[in-house]
Amino acid sequence: MGRLSGKVAVITGAARGQGEAEARRFVAEGARVVLTDVLDAEGEKVAADLGPDAVFVRHDVSRERDWVDVMEAAAGFGPLDVLVNNASIPFFKPIVDTTLEEYRHVIDVNQVGAFLGIKAAIAPMVESGGGSIINVSSIDGLGSVDSRACVSTSYRSLPYRSLARSICSSSSSRVMISMSQPQSLLARRTFCPRRPMASDN
Numbered sequence: 001m002g003r004l005s006g007k008v009a010v011i012t013g014a015a016r017g018q019g020e021a022e023a024r025r026f027v028a029e030g031a032r033v034v035l036t037d038v039l040d041a042e043g044e045k046v047a048a049d050l051g052p053d054a055v056f057v058r059h060d061v062s063r064e065r066d067w068v069d070v071m072e073a074a075a076g077f078g079p080l081d082v083l084v085n086n087a088s089i090p091f092f093k094p095i096v097d098t099t100l101e102e103y104r105h106v107i108d109v110n111q112v113g114a115f116l117g118i119k120a121a122i123a124p125m126v127e128s129g130g131g132s133i134i135n136v137s138s139i140d141g142l143g144s145v146d147s148r149a150c151v152s153t154s155y156r157s158l159p160y161r162s163l164a165r166s167i168c169s170s171s172s173s174r175v176m177i178s179m180s181q182p183q184s185l186l187a188r189r190t191f192c193p194r195r196p197m198a199s200d201n
């Protein structure tokens, strides 16, 4: 029996890269997974390859309406256990060359997208008794060079710590919210609750 046997997960940005790898691992461990992305062809292909335990939903993480479709697809598998806010766009330009539209787009996808995901997942997780939300950040979230200032800001201000602690203080739900920072020594930090739940080991 896999470590995620019977679990239902949503993974954003899962048409390629890390998100695809996460989806493949989740299914291999027994989970049923909703893969989401703006890349239709790639996402459909990965989901088809994974078989009946995976489904692809076209999804722009920065659009609140799209999250309704994603949560409906997850409900088709059962109560939601895991959300991985993985989708992001890279953006490397010095601040003086960055337009306001470009800045807003990076913030919309990398930061607002994570906020909308947390907001959409909390209610079904509370209703079913708990869950785990993993926000994928970057070492850039710890600080960066000028050409990464925009993307660094989007990760640094991801609504992790404050939102996680607000949720924790305002409900007795067993929803764990953590952050993963690939390439960083602080590879994983759990904000809420402070220590992982025994049931997640």
Ligand SMILES: NC(=O)c1ccc[n+]([C@@H]2O[C@H](COP(=O)([O-])OP(=O)(O)OC[C@H]3O[C@@H](n4cnc5c(N)ncnc54)[C@H](O)[C@@H]3O)[C@@H](O)[C@H]2O)c1
Binding pocket: 012, 013, 014, 015, 016, 017, 018, 019, 036, 037, 038, 039, 059, 060, 061, 062, 085, 086, 087, 088, 089, 090, 109, 136, 137, 138, 139, 181, 182, 183
């Ligand atoms: N690969 C690394 O070395 C590395 C290092 C640090 C952090 N990360 C983080 O890991 C995560 C995945 O990185 P990756 O290297 O696999 O990147 P990637 O670009 O290969 O994958 C990101 C995915 O997000 C999707 N996406 C972009 N905008 C979207 C939107 N609006 N709605 C839904 N999906 C959208 C893309 O289409 C793509 O499939 C990112 O959050 C990234 O910041 C990766």
